[in-house]
Amino acid sequence: MVRYRVRGGNALRGTAFIQGAKNAVLPMIGAALLAPKGRTVLRNVPIIEDVRRAVELAEAIGAYVELHESERTLVIDASRVNSPVLPAEIARRFRGSVLFTPALLHRLGEAVVEGVGGCNLGSRNLDFHYLGYKRLGAIVDEGETVIHVKASGLTGATLYLDTPSHTGTENLIMAAALARGTTVIENAALEPEVLDVIDMLTKMGARISGGGTGFITVEGVEELHAVEHTVMPDRLDAGVFAMAAALTGGEVSLVGTGLDLGVVRYKLEQMGVEFHRQGAVLHVRCDGPLRPINIITDTYPGFATDLQSPMMTVAALAEGTSYIHERIFDGRFALAGELNKMGANVEVDGSRAVVRGRTPLRGAEVTAHDLRSGIALVLAGLAAEGETLIDSGYLIDRGHAHLAARMRALGADITREISER
Ligand SMILES: CC(=O)N[C@H]1[C@@H](OP(=O)(O)OP(=O)(O)OC[C@H]2O[C@@H](n3ccc(=O)[nH]c3=O)[C@H](O)[C@@H]2O)O[C@H](CO)[C@@H](O)[C@@H]1O
Numbered sequence: 001m002v003r004y005r006v007r008g009g010n011a012l013r014g015t016a017f018i019q020g021a022k023n024a025v026l027p028m029i030g031a032a033l034l035a036p037k038g039r040t041v042l043r044n045v046p047i048i049e050d051v052r053r054a055v056e057l058a059e060a061i062g063a064y065v066e067l068h069e070s071e072r073t074l075v076i077d078a079s080r081v082n083s084p085v086l087p088a089e090i091a092r093r094f095r096g097s098v099l100f101t102p103a104l105l106h107r108l109g110e111a112v113v114e115g116v117g118g119c120n121l122g123s124r125n126l127d128f129h130y131l132g133y134k135r136l137g138a139i140v141d142e143g144e145t146v147i148h149v150k151a152s153g154l155t156g157a158t159l160y161l162d163t164p165s166h167t168g169t170e171n172l173i174m175a176a177a178l179a180r181g182t183t184v185i186e187n188a189a190l191e192p193e194v195l196d197v198i199d200m201l202t203k204m205g206a207r208i209s210g211g212g213t214g215f216i217t218v219e220g221v222e223e224l225h226a227v228e229h230t231v232m233p234d235r236l237d238a239g240v241f242a243m244a245a246a247l248t249g250g251e252v253s254l255v256g257t258g259l260d261l262g263v264v265r266y267k268l269e270q271m272g273v274e275f276h277r278q279g280a281v282l283h284v285r286c287d288g289p290l291r292p293i294n295i296i297t298d299t300y301p302g303f304a305t306d307l308q309s310p311m312m313t314v315a316a317l318a319e320g321t322s323y324i325h326e327r328i329f330d331g332r333f334a335l336a337g338e339l340n341k342m343g344a345n346v347e348v349d350g351s352r353a354v355v356r357g358r359t360p361l362r363g364a365e366v367t368a369h370d371l372r373s374g375i376a377l378v379l380a381g382l383a384a385e386g387e388t389l390i391d392s393g394y395l396i397d398r399g400h401a402h403l404a405a406r407m408r409a410l411g412a413d414i415t416r417e418i419s420e421r
């Protein structure tokens with residue numbers, strides 16, 4: 001068991017190195033498996049548990065993978081992919097496992113999905129993925145626990161997503177990339193990570209247009225080839241470090257190429273946090289009291305649901321009442337109870353939360369219910385009086401690389417411990 005121990009009170013100061021994006025690297029590993037020969041090289045890979053699981057899963061289906069941790073580089077040779085089974089014991093540990101299906105369909109004509117994991121956030125349906133595969137000509141047999149998808153070649157079609165699913169869009173683009181003819185995906189996701197995946201697929205030889213417009217057209221090609229690609233920076237990791245600077249009254253320079261925090265920056269600015277860009281470096285500082293805020297989560301370019309929990313912690317430290325409306329997931333407020341144990345005053349009513357600040361936070365033993373509630377509790381610990389112990393640290397490690405070391409470099413008192421239980 002991994003847990004984090006945080007002693008609050010230190011203002012964070014210095015330079016934070018932002019990792020590569022979890023939600024871009026996972027579909028890119030799935031994309032690398034589409035190339036039947038050669039070696040794909042991915043750079044700026046975050047060394048997180050989800051990447052380790054993706055490596056294990058790729059190896060389980062026959063790929064050869066090298067993870068060079070200190071170089072943050074992955075080398076993937078998918079020429080020997082030979083098993084269509086995504087085994088439950090690996091696939092159920094992360095959401096990104098769902099992104100292996102298109103490669104298996106194209107390379108082996110079938111995929112056996114024994115389970116898909118990911119954060120526990122309420123309903124997390126996959127119907128758009130499977131309905132999309134069916135429209136492209138696949139046969140989908142949805143058993144109680146195992147899903148079997150078969151296809152002897154896919155054919156382009158017009159697909160419509162009821163909501164712009166992030167991994168759904170990525171999967172259907174990958175499925176369409178090697179299908180016969182043209183596929184149109186309407187109401188496609190606009191997230192920057194999706195665009196980065198489209199960039200990589202385009203380098204591989206895919207013909208994709210309309211990325212970022214919501215209407216994506218894919219002209220199927222015969223084959224895709226192995227390429228080198230650098231993963232974009234993780235805007236969620238960057239947002240967390242900006243918030244850590246803000247709620248400790250510190251000053252941090254965020255280093256990560258082309259970083260754009262979008263609406264998160266504007267919301268933090270409304271709260272009194274100052275941002276200043278100097279070329280590729282974004283400086284964040286806060287030395288006054290934080291003002292309350294209203295946020296409504298939405299798909300890009302709206303406020304990212306993955307930063308809703310960390311923002312709840314910031315709101316608990318603001319002078320006044322903040323309002324949060326969660327519109328993407330129906331079970332993403334598990335943090336509230338844990339924050340309240342630390343002295344916060346958060347009231348949840350369905351998809352809305354009211355955060356009454358500022359209440360002094362005090363250290364406590366708290367539970368991370370998912371990745372983002374985990375990192376939100378680390379943030380709370382940084383601002384709390386005394387010591388905070390956060391279990392299970394594995395969930396935090398799913399998405400943040402070398403978190404304790406990176407925060408200690410900024411002056412935080414935080415350790416990552418392996419406990420017996
Ligand atoms: C690995 C990865 O990239 N994970 C991200 C991805 O998850 P993920 O791709 O799973 O999230 P989606 O965008 O698919 O899901 C958003 C919402 O749409 C619903 N839905 C989705 C697909 C579907 O077939 N049917 C359906 O009803 C879900 O139940 C959920 O309520 O986007 C989420 C929303 O930005 C982020 O929180 C996750 O960090």
Ligand SMILES: C=C(OP(=O)(O)O)C(=O)O
Binds near residue numbers: 120121372
């Ligand atoms: C919900 C998240 O991840 P996943 O989709 O991988 O569970 C997240 O990153 O906050």
